[in-house]
Amino acid sequence: MAKPRKKPPLRTVQVSCSKCRAALYKYRKGGKGALVKCFVERIVEDHTQEVGVCPECGQQFARETMIRGAPAYKMIGGKVLMK
Template sequence: MLTIKCSRCRKKVFKYHKIGKGRVLHCWKDRIIKDFSVRDGTRVLCSCGNLIGTDKGSRISMKQNAFTFRGTKTHK
């Protein structure tokens, strides 16, 4: 489970079930366990207004450097 936080205000944005190694380039919506984000059309924002990513339908394309994450990844 990863906790993804806004890099600007440090609030939680997602709790996310990450599978595999590497950077978080996108978040699949069906693996988002908790969603604290704010939506403005296809823009995915933190409640502080920081742009975190873009809604691409089944996934959210994450804007690098807009967020930090900590936690464990599931390796398959």
């Protein structure tokens, strides 16, 4: 399988918790679809203490996984908002 592009996209999005609206990540997203996965190497700012868990309300929003040979977080549907 192919790896994600080496050059990260220029567009950054703010990822926040859908329950309490706490900031989770600032992420370099490619494409215009929904946020399904976050490659770890594309995360610019990380506001979480524990992987995949909201620091404010404690809701789990993602799971650690390997996608195309790169470490990533697989988002749980409806748990995060993207601006």
